[in-house]
Amino acid sequence: DDEGDTPAGGGNASGGASGQIKEGLSVAFLPKQVNNPYFTVSDNGGKSAVEEFKGEYKEVGPSEASASSQVSYINTLTQQGSDVIVISANDPNAICGAVNQARQGGAKVVTFDSDTNKDCRDLFVNQVTAQGIAENQVKLISDQIGGAGKIAILSATANATNQNAWIELMKTELKKPEYSKIELVTVAYGNDEDQKSFQETQGLLSSYPDLKGIISPTTVGVAAAARYLSGSQYKGKVALTGLGTPNQMREFVKDGTVKNFALWSPADLGYLAAYAGAALASGVITGKEGEKFTAGKLGEYTIAADGIVVLGPPTVFDSSNIDQFDF
Amino acid sequence: MVRELGIGLALVLLVAVTTIYNPRFLNAQSRKDLMLGATILVVLAVGQAIVVITRNVDLSVGSVLGLSAFATGKLFLAMSETPIVLAVLAGVGLGLLCGIVNGALIAVARVPALVVTLGTLYVFRGVDYSWAAGQQINAADMPSGFKRMGTATLLGIPVLALFAIAVLVFAGYYLRNYRSGREMYAIGSDPEAARLSGIPVGWRVFTAMAISGALAGLAGVLHAARFGTLDAAAGNGIELQVVAAVVVGGVAIFGGSGSVYGAALGALLLSTIGSALPVLRIDPFWQQAVVGALILAAIGLDRALTARIADRLRGRRARGA
Amino acid sequence: MLKRLGTWDILVIGVLALVVIASSIAVDGFATSRFWGFLLLDVIPIALIALPMTLVIVTGEIDLSVASVLGLSSAVMGQLWLSGVPLPVILPLVLVLGMVLGAVNGLFVTGFGLPSLAVTIGTLALYRGLAYVVLGDKAVADFPFSWTGNTIEALPGTTIPWMALLVAGLAVTFGVVLHATPVGRALFAMGNNEQAATFSGISVARTKFWLFVLTGAVAALAGFFWTMRYASARADNGAGLELSVVAAVLLGGVSIFGGRGSLIGVMAGVLLLISLRNALQLADVPADTLTVVTGALLIVSVVGPNAASMLRARLRRRRPAVTPVAGA
Amino acid sequence: MPEQPSNGATLLALSGVSKSFGAVRALVDGQLELRAGEVHALVGENGAGKSTLVKILAGVHSPDGGVLTLDGEPSTFTGPADARGAGIAVIYQEPTLFPDLSVTENIFMGRQPLRGLRRIDAASMRRRTAELFARLGVHLDPDRPARGLSIADQQLVEIAKALSFDARVLVMDEPTAALSGVEVERLFAVVRSLRESGAAILFISHRFDEVFALCQRITVMRDGRWVSTDRVEDLDVGQVVRRMVGREISQLYPKQQTQAGDVALEVRDLTRQGVFENVSFTLRRGEIVALAGLVGAGRSEVVRAVFGVDRYDSGEILVDGVRLPRGKPAAAISAGVALVPEDRRQQGLVMELSIERNATLPRRWSLARLGLLGPRVEREDAFGWTQRLQVKAGALSDPVSTLSGGNQQKVVLAKWLSTSPKVLIVDEPTRGIDVGTKAEVHRLMSQLAADGVAVLMVSSELPEVLGMADRVLVMHEGRLVEEIARERADEESVMLAATGQSSGGAA
């Protein structure tokens, strides 16, 4: 990797160059759960960013995804005086108190992947806009089923904020005239557990014999659904798309179960979050809407309303490009 | 036998009701899914039943499963040409090793199984996590032959389920027809009397723990074959489900009675509930509560049955002299 | 007073002191009042539930449903709050709920004579399931700060949360009940030998029943604390906590077969478990290693004393030990 | 008397064998010689060390000292499996069945007949069980579980188990204790045929008629020591008893004459289906009433029901004219009833608790001040009675499990005497305690009766019954069959009633 600026967007007075980021910042990544491969990839993205701006990187976190143990780790980071805490929240509220204590102690807090309440953090690095996901997913499934038929959604948990926002927008999207022949019959919840998602897929296909397609906007769900389909009589007959990682889905794209699916780059997400945190800690930005900063190789980003930075549109993976990715 | 019959009946009833509601619940695909869904729990329940029959318990099975599943993946990563037989043996061997650790602590140091296996539940899982270090092994990393095993069928029965059936039949036959098997029941029934009868109590308990470990190891390999995607969290928290399956299956938690067939039926019942509730479109939030209520109902029923039998026997005691 | 402590209590307290001293020297930030403030907040729920759990295990039973009672209480709190019930009313309601849940356990165990391990595995699933039924996957988070903030408020001029003081008070109460009252004597007696206890005029079943009720109430109280501390009522609150509590109680020297243990040991065990965990966390030891350490500690705590006494026996005289096989 | 044995070779012998459990010296000098074709009796008081000796023969205990010779070779057993391998079959005093397993499996556990691939041959196992039962005249379903068998049936299964060995040495520790005459006769027939085929048999019993009818030689033990071994022809019952006890029996029972007062306890028509039926009796202040009968007659069940530990189906119990509620020991205690149970290890004491806590357990509430038990309250209180009963212990805070059996028994007595009972029920009060202490206990009971306490004593020891009681109530198979006044009570009258042969009797 070259660590020079990418000439995207061009230098602007209020935006900073990466050169202005202080050296030696301590940046801690606190994923929902260590040992979760998705977070391992994105934290490693963050690690390469921290190495670029010569900070101290570390990853800490609980081995089970619970808010209470995350709080304990936030407390620890507070005591250790971390400059930047990059966190993916297990609960939007439960960690608020601890996070705010960390901020009072001088830390800058950036959430990524999964946000807290907006007054508990300085910035939220969003993988993609909800609107973007909704448009993308509906378009993918519509193309696969030929624009007509019954579809279902296999979501994560019923209270997953981002999932619910996406599903709402998908419903709106489906009202558009070009999708008028598509009917969304139900939303099932696989709780982001492999086995549960697997069983829910099975249940969907039993309950709706004429189901044409499934959207599963969660990596666990789409992989479980794909695995179910590929080993069943529905393989190739029921379309499936969603958000998944290339490594998990490669198999199913190659055997024809899944035509295409989408995802952002988790590594880039971590990378951007690290830069955002460093920019905050270095005083390059304060978190106000409209401020700009440069995130290494990804180029320049602008802070949107409510302190949100959006990574970019998702990548669509299919058999032609999937082998170019490894995460 | 009465107990097994009761659970079998409950199972038939559940399948019948679900099928009436939605006939596709019993089509070829769905039958296969049901069997596959039960496979891992059945294998674990068989091992757990053997342990519980000796008046012990093994809470570490979930962690052993996770460790073995991940090891299988790692093995294929290191040598993608590994023959399937070898992978299975490796997984079983690793599980056996864990079981030996448990068994040695319990039988040699003479400490309660509950505490030891609660400890190794943490230790094995921690080792698993450190080893994995957040790595995920994907379906693409596994040889296709191994993955085919995960979905292939033989005479309409999934190959993985055949493993479970083989384990079940073998264990059932062993417990019924071999001296050491019967001695496990004797130990659970009255450890002190077992000692007086010259039964090598420590050694048998050790063996039971080792078997449970080995079967958890096998379950890990089956998990790897079935799910393809692996991380270190496989089998997390499954131990209570396994104990529940065993208890629902009529194996007395204080040892001495019950059968592996009952335990397997218990596992089948629990996993079938898991599959049936979505098909019945029952609010997913109710599922866990239903499972809990069922466990209570099963052990309550079991006790009622035992009490009735005891009463009948007491009545017969009117022996003239 | 000191000479009344058992050897195990002294050992646990000694190890705790060792951990504290070693960590103060080796781990940056350990010997700070802020660390101990955080630590005590983490200790509170486990310590709280460990109190009645100690009594339950001393009588030879176990209650694995405590964390689910905590979760169900939290869920019910959330639902009540959503439907406009004020918190001062919610608190007693939740305590009553905990008592009812505990009574169900107690009924199954003492009324129907079922093994508590099996019963409470069942209610562990049932209560957690009911928590989801009540609140679904929602989180209720709009509790007033006057409550959530006050729950974790420190005593003026210190970092010690006032709740910790409350728990300490409860611990003293439980300690006195267990070690210096007729009730405590009865608990030890029935844990050692239920039959002999019955022959001494102790109502074993009734005592156990009320113990389960008490455990339910305290678990519900812990649920209230949990909800307030994290300002979030959720059905999955405290999931898996039962194993931590049992581990801490066993580490404190309570015998899983009943009849042996002390509350001082248990409190030292809880502190040892949490302070070791937090200290290692502060020293950036990965979570995986923490898991291993927890398990190893538990194993050593049971194997250690046994191995020592077996060794002593072997040294003294060579004769076969008459030990029944370990039970479930 | 049967004919001479086929040969007299010594199969198994013990000499100078000793065994201690902590401070209890169960066996000091055990001697025994079992010859082929001979039935050998071992007699001695409770606690003389007979069962301990049996367990050494069975390989359950390894002796602290002494020699065990098998076919003339010194050997050691490291476990029950060794003894079994040497052809020794043992019937233990307490049945050791597996309640969850079938009767057949119980008989053949660990030695099931095998067929190909070392599999258990269930059919032949069941067939052999049926044969054994036929031989013993037992009517039991071979497939029924052992749970719920009566003590007698359990004992029969144990006998069948021992017979199934085809053992060279058969050891029977009180096999007939729970059996009735018919079964005893069948057993004896089987034992005699075994003897004729050249087996060596050890027979332990407290019934001298059986001993004299079946055995060729008698070994007497006292306080863990061998006393004598003689041929039956050279002995009579009186000699055996003297050797067992070591002194004249009359010295043992210092009975004070007392005046019977008001009725303290009245039991009316107490019935528990299948256990005891229509038991009625009264107990007056100052009286010692003995409840005699064979083991298994239901005496313990009756007194447990009176105390409220066991349930009963009908009838009523009055203390000082006030009815006791059912199933509430606490109520019985506060009404002034005390029960010293027969099994001190299981029922009398909490073995892991200290002496002081055991001794004060029933009175823990009355000792508490403001609901609290201070650190010294129990010790001070326990001191009185333990001192008076001369409990030998290091400290009162030691666990009661560290005491010798006799001292444990004293602690149980102290525990109940300190409640100042109006009605004292003692079940086998002197089981397992040494001769000296026994006299002390007897003196104490006399003293209490003299002080106006009503004493109900369950005892299997006839001399104790005859020596202590003002009246003897005799139970047979769950019914109260006789009431015998002190003057008319003798060994014969009590034994006749107890074995159900008195047929009405004069009362």
Ligand SMILES: Nc1ncnc2c1ncn2[C@@H]1O[C@H](COP(=O)(O)OP(=O)(O)OP(=O)(O)O)[C@@H](O)[C@H]1O
């Ligand atoms: N496991 C043990 N631990 C401690 N003491 C024991 C143990 N077994 C026996 N004793 C003691 O050893 C002594 C001898 O007991 P043993 O059972 O051999 O007597 P016994 O002659 O069989 O009496 P009985 O006629 O009542 O059966 C008794 O005082 C008893 O309490």
Ligand SMILES: Nc1ncnc2c1ncn2[C@@H]1O[C@H](COP(=O)(O)OP(=O)(O)OP(=O)(O)O)[C@@H](O)[C@H]1O
């Ligand atoms: N566990 C049991 N299950 C079934 N029946 C039993 C059991 N224990 C005792 N009995 C029966 O109850 C009756 C009374 O037994 P118990 O031993 O109490 O009599 P006892 O006269 O007190 O004799 P002991 O001298 O042994 O104290 C007997 O017929 C016996 O067979």
Ligand SMILES: [Mg+2]
């Ligand atoms: Mg004896």
Ligand SMILES: [Mg+2]
């Ligand atoms: Mg008796």
